[in-house]
Amino acid sequence: MTKSTRRSRLSTVLALLILAVMLFPVYWMISTALQPHSSIASTALVPTSPSLENFRAAFETQGGSLLTSLVVSLGAVVVCLALAAPAAYGLAQFGLRGSRGIVFGTLITQMVPGIVVANALYSAYAELGLVNSYAGLILADASLGLPFAIVLLRAFMVSIPSEVIEAAMVDGANRFTAFVRIVLPMSRNALITAGLFAFLFAWADFIFALTLNTTDDVKPVTLGIYQFIGAHVSDWGAVMATSVLSAIPAAILLVVAQKYIAAGISGGSIK
């Protein structure tokens, strides 16, 4: 074994060690979820007789919340992309006066704390009858992904050569049909990235779920888990099973869309 292969094997071992330490909480969550009747006192390090009992309980008590989260998050993705895609295109390609100001504005939004938005939205929602409504939560959650989506999509669309669009317009398409037929298909990957993040942001939302709902009519799973632990927790197994279920979108994203994520995190947050 040469020195360099030994060194690279050592690196791999070290990397796996780092991974084990960093992901221990995730392991612990899954392990606890797999141990039925895990009392407050005892949780075995390795589940000796794993069972899906807790997941059944989780579905029974939190199934509705999971569905609510899904509906709200998908709704937020639709709102987010429907607003961001045309805007990003306009900002990237039209050379409109004031474009810079708008891009600047999307950066500014990053400094507005969610709780401040909730503070003002709650009173406005109360007047508009949007408290405890799906529409209200979807609209609010879309705000978590929108600035990100605009910045990300714009950065991509700047690189679309305007000749391509002009060629389509020579063939009789107007700006809008050119956008739908040419720009959107070309931007597919960027749209997927933006959509995935919009989904994840909405799925992870807790502040709006907590503040814009006064009843249990619209209760996403993050709020469900929070209420679960608010009372004296006697069934950690079920809490952890729900947690595992609510972490699934993130896990899927890591597997399916891995290559988009790193690009998304750095691209969207900095550009």
Added chain:
Amino acid sequence: MTTTVTPERTPEPAPAPAPAGHRSSARRRRVYQWLFVAPAVLYLLAFFGFPLVRNILMSFQEYTPTTYFTGEAPFNGLDNWRAVFSNELFGDALWQTVLFTVGSLVGQFTIGLALAVFFTRRFPLSGAVRAVLLLPWLVPMVVSAVVWRRIMDEDHGVLNSFLETLGLSGGGVPWLSSPSVALLSAVLVNIWIGIPFNMVILYGGLQEIPREVHEAAALDGAGPWRTFRSVTLPMLRPVVTVVLVLGFMSTVKVLDLILALTGGGPADSTQTLGTMTYQLSFLQLDFGQGAVVGNVLILISAVFAVLYLRVNRANAGRGK
């Protein structure tokens, strides 16, 4: 993967001015073009602009549950501001926000940078491990907080039994139940959450430093540490600033984590400006006072936003 700030591409030069007769059609085209951008702008104004303005107004209003029956929120001058500033909790929350933010940033950044440097080595599984390491950042914060709450339980948490096995601590450490330790615990959990973000962006920044630079440094006889300090770090500086400012802006307003981990307790030891805003507005239902604390929070973020934008502009100016 690009991590440096892209230069603002100068907008395409506006098309040559239309002949006089076509002026109205040019204007119509402009209006048509604005229709693409307008919905998003209106939305941003409604969900970010409006809250900013409304919070400033609310901080001068008596905004209580009565308001929702009567619809009236009379202006009360500086009453809310006075009430908040004379509230003992405010000073504590401010100080704890500083500790939480600075502690989190230092931890996240140092470990994130160390991991980023480590992963620039070439070895099998490097990419896969890096990808999976992102999980803590992608999982909803409330979920992470709940899991850590279980792990850090004083009597039955795995963290304490682990420390005991190692013989590092005699009795259970009251991670979340002692006022003197709880804030540190919250910082530790938040460091865990923030490491992936720091790692990814710093890794990207490191990738953009040309290899030749390091080779040149090695030829000049610089050791790894010297190279890192005198070559890598200076070249990484723009990325470092961006990471720290973005990290600051997201950490200073953390709310989910603290609510689910400690609920601000014990004895208000983990209250921050974020949780205080929530408590004033949504638990004590004094939206006016909640708005005051919210405004302070925004003011603090604004200072750093200015810094961020200046850095951004400086980078753009260098064409980098």
